[in-house]
Amino acid sequence: MKNATVTVSEHEISTEFVTDVVTKALKAGAGDAEAVFSEGDEFETLVRLGQVEQLKEAGSRAAGLRVFQGNRTASTSTSDLSSTGIEQLVSGAMALVQVTSEDPFAGLPEPEEFGKLAGDLDLYYDDVYSLPAAERIEYARRTEAAAMAADARIQNSGGGSFDAATGRKILANSRGFVGEVRRSSCSIAAQPIAMSPDGGMQRDYWYSSQRSLGLLDSPESVGLEAARRTVRKLGARKVPTQRVPLVFAPEVASSILGAIVGAINGNAVYRSSSFLAGKLGERVGGKNLTIIDDGTTRGGFGSAPFDGEGLPTRRKAVLDQGVLTSYLLNTYTARKLGLRSTGNASRGLAGSPGISCGNFYLEPGEKTPEEILAAIPAGLYVTDLIGHGVNIVTGDYSHGASGLWIENGELAYPVEEITVAGNLKEMLHNISSIGSDLIFRSAVACPTIAIEGMTIAGE
Amino acid sequence: MQPASPDTRKFFYEHLGINEQLLEQCLSAALSAGGDYADLYFEYVTASSLMVDESLVKSASQGISAGCGLRVVSGERTGYAYTDDLSPERLLRAAHTAALIASGPSKQPVQGFRESPSAGLYTVASPGSDSETSAKLALIQRADRAARAYDARIVQVQASFADELRRILVAASDGSFATDTQPLARLNVSMIAKEGDNIARGSSGGGGRVLLDFFLTDKTPEYFATEAARQAVLQLGAVPAPAGEMPVVLGPGWPGVLLHEAVGHGLEADFNRKKTSAFAGLIGQMVASPKVTVVDNGAMPNRRGSLNVDDEGSPTQETVLIENGVLKGYMSDKLSARLMGIADTGNGRRESYQHIPMPRMTNTYMLAGEDDPGDIIRSVQRGLYAVNFGGGQVDITNGKFVFSASEAYLIEDGKITAPVKNATLIGNGPESLKYVSMVGNDLKLDEGVGTCGKAGQSVPVGVGMPTIKLDKMTVGGTGN
Missing domain, CATH: 3.30.2290.10 (PmbA/TldD superfamily)
Structure with a gap:
């Protein structure tokens, strides 16, 4: 060799x-x-405090x-x-x-199962590489600069970035399937660091990620939002251990949907290692919950013309008014369960096909986030979760959290160093409000939701 | 110390067409627009994995990945390019791409390379014969049988064996040159226990930079399978974890993930150079109880986090991070060492040739104290005793960290009582270790399962700790 x-x-x-x-x-x-x-x-550029820090190509x-x-x-x-x-x-x-x-x-x-959706689903735009290097750096610089200029308490930064990537994948097998897909993506982000007079530091970030350069939010709006999210954390405190309603902002609510993706993954289901295994056709959540998995959306982050085994992707409800109507299956797990593949096979380079969701989302409700908050006399608006605190087998849920205290329907002060805990089996029945603010920032998306009956552990 | 393995260099030179002249050409091209430093990181990895599920060998795979990452550093700037095509034309093109970070007159790399000696922390087997595959398979089949034999309530068992052999060659414009061949193996067992509607999971595993023999003599498949089965059956009877602040006793070994999250990440030099860490500017100050001494040590034989040389070719070492409660130093790579004027501690690591190196932990642990572990338990009126954990996470800027207990018990009146369900523990890095009031005499390192993620890059690490008592910590359960 x-x-x-x-x-x-x-x-x-x-x-x-x-x-x-x-x-x-x-x-x-x-x-x-x-x-x-x-x-x-891939192309990555990181600007920190106005200076180029890393370029990668x-x-x-x-x-x-x-x-x-x-x-x-x-x-x-x-x-x-x-x-x-x-x-x-x-x-x-x-x-x-x-x-x-x-x-x-x-x-x-089986040969008759193969297929692919027509066209390229708008997954690839060559404009992600259209900017010359100097302008890419300028995007990153503007994003960070907007965050730094937004508030005098922001004097440090993890940087501003502009990243772009394209990929191409070809799948072929001996039963006649051949498919090719191209994808592109680009993103800008800022991670400002704010300091309070007592020396306490907080960081947060915001980003815009799209398949086309032309669809990105402006660097200025991304930087401003990053700054707003960061300074609102300054002066955060612990709160006492208690049970109050929790409102999950979309960015963290989507992690609950992510846990459901894991719980209806065919591999977990056929091994009975999920709290949703064997529950097909049963009510597992409130009537207000309808969850869709859709791999067919044009330009979606979870879209593909065919899955990792060459089956066409599709749209289906996995929860229909609280009733579990579909698992996420590839060919192997479908055969194990005596069901049909749902077109959710994922294929890396090595190993057997795994399972991944398409665009996976909770159908939005009627209320604005402000209306949801306004109905809560005392509670926590959760904006950040840290840790790996979900047990898919039992549904036990326990995460580090931070956010803002809700007092008489309004955001009062920042909260940190607490945990939020419950069990997903109950949480799915206890979602009391669903917001209208469904926005796809990645393949899994969820509007603002309020959940009753969870425990905050703090002081 | 022993001479670096000439075999690794020979591998790159003979099989991949690398030679000293090409390395010098690439480094010259990398510095063609100026810059302070340039390096080349060649990597050739073979990996294999086997899995038994439902007592069937359902999966067997192997892969080869090779490439080169080229870096140019100019002040605080880093330019990086990589290629998986190791032809001279592609390497030179990547070098010119990385060079774009600098803008000045060209520089010349130091002529001639000085090769780092190797600490010989691990032995390497001849890779990949078919008999080796059947030997690995026999291991996981033994694990499957042992798990099922443990208890009739064990209903699902998965056992896997994954190993890799990573060959690296690093050549830099400062004349440094290093090669290493790094084995890494891990046996894992996970299972489901079922009793009526009650379901629980258990998992265990271990390994390190070890050969197959390790699993035949030191830590057998039966050892890991029995441990996972014990956990799964135990969890069937778990009660809700308590919620709120209370005394917490952490068992020895893997609970050292506390140190990794609470102080480890915050003491990586890059975050402190940028003053984005909650530990920035605290050198010389008390950040823990006087009973606490924490080190990072990449130079331990056969450990999962160990390396003869780091991914910049620098020798690894033992670095004292906290000594008797006082913050002593940071973990550094070449870039941070130069910019901060501190020593390079050999902590420059990267996931692969596709990634820029940065300061990372190796094996991080707390030194043993003098307390008897039994006395530590007896000293607690009401609290939590946690002995096994899943992962953790930290926000290095505000210092808040979490780690998730997968096996824990209530302590009532100085005695260990009911097992509790999974719960996350949360604390504040620069504060939490000040509440350490007792440190056991039973230092233990973990079994070799840790993988650390930072900025999208994963690297194998180790942790360790004796039994310790924290007078207060917040436990994230749902009970009273």
Whole structure:
């Protein structure tokens, strides 16, 4: 393998390259095979206190292979795309497949299940790389400068950034599926640090992330919002241990939806390692809860024309007025549960397909966030959560938190160094208000929600 | 100390077409627009993983990843480019891209490389034979059997074995040159216990920069499987965790994740250079009880967080962070050392060639004290005894940190009583360790499971601690 990697030429990797890997695997004795190729480019710029601190620009590509022999499966991946590298990719997988077990549920999807949505779903815009380097730096600088100028108490900063990335992925298998998808993204962010007269420091951040440069919020608005979020934390205090209504801001409410994504993941369901396992068709939340998973939205952060196994993505309710109506499944977990794949397979370079959500959101309600807060005599508006305090098996939920105290329907003072705890089984029944403010800042999105019956642990 | 392994250098030179002249050309290109320093980080990683689930070998995978990261530093600025194509043309192009960070007359790198010696902290096996794969498989099948044999209530078992071999070569414009071959292995077992409608999970695992033998002699699959099964069955009977401030006793070993979150991150030099850490400017001040001494030590044999050289090619070492309660020093990489005028402590680490190095922890632990662990428990009227944890997180600017207890008990009248459900503990880094009133004589390091995330980069780390008592900490349960 001397100088193996230097023989790769720079021409674009084609779908034929990927189908050829599949063919090579079949020739080597695989009963079925699936190959994936992915490549990405990234540009990152970080400006701190007005000066460029980091510039990064790079690209990489790699291939992965999954083979089947009978009902046994194994996978390999490599960043060496030379003919020697691909030979090793194939021979490695064929050697490895000998050690795995016969599993009657393993295998590629049936041919009639394959498909992809038409068009590119507006996932790729070449304008993310259209700015010359100096203007990218200027975006980052303006974002940080707007935050720094917003308040005299902001004298330090973690920086302002402009990042852009593009990626391309090709998936092909021995049952005839070939698909290609391109994606782009870009973002600006600021992380100001504010200091109170007693020397206490607080940081927060804000960002705008989009698939196209033209869709980004202005650097000035992002910087201003970052500053507003930071200075409102100054002077934060602990509050006593108590039970009061909690209002989750959208940024933290979405983490509760993230926990539901984990709890309806087919892998957790077939192993009974989820509090929602076996609950299909049952009421698991309040009638006011309808949760949608939709991989088909144009330009969505969770959109794709096909899933990680070559099945078309789709739109479905996973919770319909509180009733659990769908899990998130790939082919394997669907077969284990005697169900159909929901088109939620995810595919990295190595390993068996995982499961991921599409655009996953709670359907918005009628009230504005201000109206939700106004109805609460005493409670906590949660703006930040830290830690990994969700147990999907039991539903137990316990997180470090900070936010603002609600007094007579208004935000009174900042709160920190407390925890908020409950159990997701009960929390899903105790959501008392849902805001109208659904905004997709990532694949999982949730409007402002109020939850009753949780415990604050503090002083 | 022993001479660096000539085999690693030979690997890069013979298999990947690297040579000294090419390294010098790339460094010259990197400094073509000026700058203070440039370095090249070549990496070649082979990784494999096996998983048994429902007593079937459901997954087997292996991968190869190779590439080079090129960095140019000019004052506080860093330019970075990477490529997974190691041809001279691509390497030189990446060097010119990284060079764009600087704007001045070109500089020349130091002529000739001085290779760092290796501390020989770990041994390397010849990689990847088929018999090795079956030996690994036998390990996780043993774990699966041991878990199922533990208790009839264990209904689901997953056992996995993951290992990698990372070869690195670092060459810098200051003439420093280092190579290392770093093994890393981990066996993991997780399971579900079920009794009626009551379901609980348990998990355990460990490893380090060790060979397969470690799992046959030191820590066997049965050891980890039994431990995970014990936790799962125990959790079936857990009561709600208490809520509020109370005395907390932390058991030895993995609960040292407290140190990692409460003080470790806040003492990484980059945050202090930028004065964004709650610990900035506190050197020489009391930040913990006089009973507390905390070190970071990357030079321990076979530990998960250990390295012969860090990812900038600098030797690792033991660094005292807090001595008898007084803040002594920070963990540093080359950039922070130069800008702050402090020593490079060998803490410059990165996830891969695609990432810019920064100060990171290695193995972070508290030294043993004099108290008997039993006395520590007996001293608590009403509180929490936590012995196992999931992950943690810290906001280094306001110092607030959390870590989540996965196995904990109530302490009532000096005795350990009911197991409690998962709960997050929260505290304030520069304050929490001042409440440490007792330190046990039973220092233990963790089993080798830690992975630390910072700025989107993950690296393996270790933690350790004796049994300690904190007079107060906030416990985030739901009970009374």
